[in-house]
Amino acid sequence: MSKTGDQKRKAPAFLPDDWRLVENGFTPDTQAVSETLMAQANGYLGTRGTFEEGVADGIRSTEGTYLNGVYLRDPIHYDEAAFGFASHNNKMILVPDGKAFDLTAGDERFIQGASKLDGQSRVLDMRDGMLSRTSRWQTRTGGTLEINSRRFVSMAAPGLMVIDYTLASVDYTGPVSLTTGLNTRYGGGHEGFDPRAGELSVAACLEKPEAADRDGATLIAHRVRHSGHLVLAGYRVDYSGDTDIGAQDIREDGLWATRLDAALAPGQEITVRKYVAYADFEKGTQRARWSALGENLGTMAQKGFDALYKDHKAVWDAFWDTADVTVDSDDPVEQGIRFGAFHLFQSAGKDGGRALAAKGLSGPGYDGHYFWDTEIYAVPFFLFNAPEVARSLIEYRISTLDAARARAREMGHTKGALFPWRTIGGEECSSFFPAGTAQYHINAAIAYALIQYVNISGDKELLAGGGAEMLFETARIWMDLGHFNAQKGGAFCIHEVTGPDEYTAMVDNNLYTNLMAQQHLAEAAALAKSYSKQDFDAIAAKIDLSQDEVAAWQKAADCMYVPFDENLGIHAQCDGFLDKPEWDFDGTPAENYPLLLHYHPLVIYRHQVLKQPDVVLAQILLPARFTADEKARNLAYYEPRTTHDSTLSACIHAVANLESGDPAKAYEFFEETYRMDLENRHANTHYGNHMACMAGSWMALVYGFGGLRLEGALPALKPALPDGWRSYSFKLRLGAGLLKLSVSADSTDYQYDGPDPVIFHHYGHRVALKPKEQISLPNQ
CATH class of the missing domain: 1.50.10.10 (Glycosyltransferase)
Incomplete structure (x- = not known):
């Protein structure tokens, strides 16, 4: 398991729920982690799960709205450079924040962490990507206002975010004001030294904007610094209520907004429907792009929240129809696996022009790079x-x-x-070549x-x-x-x-x-x-x-050449690895993990110590290249020398331990991976979710407990039921068909739906199923 000290981990206390993240109240210490976990995206547009009204000063919070594949190309500065060093970094930029609402009652502003709450609940529903919140605010005058907000980033319209915001008086009487629009006055800096972090301010990314009002929408255009790449953002608000509402435009430095003023009495409310759209272009005239974005916002507003949500939800329904995993267990496995699948699907590029960042679109970690x-x-x-x-x-x-x-x-x-090794636009962005270009x-x-x-x-x-x-x-x-x-x-x-293990660099074979x-x-x-x-x-x-x-x-x-040590009966990770001294794990305090933040690379390189699996990963990806005994001996040798400082480690070790006959240890690794971000187990989830680890959670279940391996074009399966589970199921998309597995203690039921027959192996036996055919096979 990860050796990161428990004292570093701060995670929100979500209520038990298989499909939702439910957070009650407001906890300042875990706010930044919650923002990551409740992030919303669609593969192009992503925004962190921050509160619309913001948080009080002194509370760790990272606002962020991002466009996948849109980046700042920034020179890398070296005091001592050499030929071939990466010359520029690509940094995923921040774009104008379109979800902020400034709420005041009289002269009192509502802000999380400073205002008095009489109850609050926030829910991210993974079935449809909707983030909902209800807050009851006790104002200084003694009256109570209730805020209900819902927002989603549309899976059906790539650049669109839609917000429904209702302010209702419970027993408050007096003036209220809501201001919402596009804000570029945020972002900048990160605390401490951590090469995995990264954050810019909007001002550092985008040059001075131009703005226009078109057909009821407010539009702003920026050029990305150093590139001329055009980023457009626009919003439109529709509002209603059972009281008179006054509206005025706000135009300040870095803020383009609409202010709504009303007087509320008990039982009255006002509702704001906000449509926010983003787009980016390498070429083309700004005027033409503005017109297109304004027309798009008008069309979206005319369609309305409910119809847009219906289109959005249809995409999620189709995804979950294949991707859902069910587990009948007392452990919160379903929540963890679904959480990972949810973020993977909403974060990955879907147009062939952008990929999946290491942190998805949930935070600034690794500058938004693809690995x-x-x-x-x-x-x-x-x-x-x-x-x-x-x-x-x-x-x-x-x-x-x-x-x-x-x-x-x-x-x-x-x-x-x-x-x-790391990039957005296609050029090398790693300035540390031993653990970058050398890979x-x-x-x-x-x-x-x-x-x-x-x-x-x-x-x-x-x-x-x-x-x-x-x-x-x-x-x-x-x-x-x-x-x-x-x-x-x-x-x-x-x-x-350099292989996958970045604690052993610049090696032969x-x-x-x-x-x-x-x-x-x-x-x-x-x-x-x-x-x-x-x-x-x-x-x-x-x-x-x-x-x-x-x-x-x-x-x-x-x-x-395949390095192998005859004396130990194991594959050598590389030439010379087995000659190195052992790392003193017993003498390394928990607070010194991850090692990369506390020891010079050369100190680490001189020892037999791994950040993540290397040989063990090879035997999972290329199982036919190893005998069963070799796999077991390799795992027994390398796992005790692995720090698991990388979140890519636990899932592979779960699969490897299952393959080598240690299901109890495998389950410990499995739990580590599916709870990684939900419990902030590496104490860095505030930078963003760990996308590969989330995929690894699914791999640990399907490749581990399901025993999936690929033999050319044929899937081979050896399903087994973990102790404490009563059953589980998952599906595999195979060509145009869908194979469903339902696993119990003694047998696995296979059900196939597709246009053509499917062939696979079950415990080494060839199985052929016709369309709509079902079969039950023993788990042996």
């Missing part, structure tokens, strides 16, 4: 639950292939493409995701649409990076790379990298060999590929 964990952890989740999203994430990589080619040349490779295994991760997607979905068109070209170009890098080493009997060796490269080269060679002469000649002409080069890929794969 390898999208392909290794998130794509499997989407592959079986929303394959169109898996396709979109791979299409994003294809769209940045030219940038990867350019990076390869910068790194001295005469051929091929090298994808960046060449990202090329293999992208290839692995592509091949898995094609095998399971049957979508060969993606290969023709750039996938094959990407597979071949990324395979070329291994031939330039490695060589046939006479000192190791002619084996193909790869030097000076990292086992994970070598095996994933081997798989990559073999898959690339197999695809090239499968082409007709006409098809091969077409792609060969495009990228200057020869049959000799393809043959070299196969030879390198066949001769790949």
Whole structure:
């Protein structure tokens, strides 16, 4: 388990509920974490779960509204640079806040943490992404006002957020004022030293705006600094009530708003329906874009809250019809798995032009960068639950292939493409190359995701649409990076790379990298060999590929060096790893975790200590490359040397322990991963949710307890029921069909719905089901 001290963890106390996060009252100490957990998004637009009225000074809170894939390109400054260092960072920008409401009663302002509450409840419903709140405010005059707010970020209209805000008098008599619009006066800075954090202010992102009023909507346009990229935001308010309401426009520096004034008596209320829209463009005239956004807001307002919600909910209903997991248990497993699935689906890009940030759209962590964990952890989740999203994430990589080619040349490779370790726009943004650029295994991760997607979905068109070209170009890098080493009997060796374990950097023959490269080269060679002469000649002409080069890929794969220690009977993580001294875990205080924040990298690199699984991850992704005994010995050796400082660690160790026969320990790791953000177990959820960990929760259940492995295009399953569970179920999208598993103690019921028969393996036995067919099989 993570060795982070419990004293660092502060998490909201949600009420038990399988589908909702229910928070009563207001707790200042956990506010920033709640904002992350209650974030809303749709893959393009995301906003943190902050209160509309804000919080009192001194309370940790991070306001944030973001557009996925829209970033500030900022120079990286080095005191001592070298050739090939990343030159610019991409930082996900803040855009104008459209959800703020300034509420006053007389001369008293309502603000969380300062105003007197006579009860408050806030609910995020994961079934439909609606965030609702009821607050009862006791004013200084003694009267009570009730606030009811609902908001959603539309899954049906990518740039749209809709808010319903009602203010009602319980027994208050007097004037009230509501001001709402677009605000750019927020953001900036983060506390302490933590390279995982990141935050800008709106002013640091966007140049001085221009504003206009069109057809009842207020529109503002900004240019992203250093790029000229255009960001538009607009809002429109409709209001009603059983009292007279006066309205006036507010235009101040950084604020474009509408102020509503009324006098309320007991039993009276006013309701505001607010429609907020965002868009971004690389090219095009501002005037034309303004007109389009204004017309869109008018159309949305005419359609109304209820109709927009209906369209939005239909998307969620379709997702949950496939992705929902049920668990009959006394543990809050359903809430945890659904929470992860909810944030994954709402955070991932869906148009092929943007991907899934490490923190999704829930916070500023890692500057909104995309990493390898999208392909290794998130794509499997989407592959079986929303394959169109898996396709979109791979299409994003294809769209940045030219940038990867350019990076390869910068790194001295005469051929091929090298994808960046962390990026938004396609360029390398990691300024720490030992744990960044050196992680060449990202090329293999992208290839692995592509091949898995094609095998399971049957979508060969993606290969023709750039996938094959990407597979071949990324395979070329291994031939330039490695060589046939006479000192190791002619084996193909790869030097000076970093594997998934970032506590061991710049090594030779990292086992994970070598095996994933081997798989990559073999898959690339197999695809090239499968082409007709006409098809091969077409792609060969495009990228200057020869049959000799393809043959070299196969030879390198066949001769790949696989480090193995005969004395210990385990795979060495890399050359020299087993020669290093052990880390003094007993002498390391809990407050010194994660190690990366308390020890120089060289101190860590000199020891046998892991941040996350490396060899163990390889044996989960490539199970056929290891015997059962090797898997067990590898796990027994490496897990005690792993800090689990990465949130990518627990889920893989859950699967590995199940595979090696320790279900009790596996369940501990499983609990760690599905409660990771809900309980703030790494004490950094305030920066944003951990997307890959959320996908890992699903993997731990389906790959772990469900025993799912992929044998080419065939799923192989070995379902088992954990102690304390009475049953569980999940579904797998296989091509155009859907396979449902319902697992009990002794048997698994399979139900298939699809146009064509499906074939899979159950405990090694081949099973074929026709459409609408059901079967019950023993769990052995």
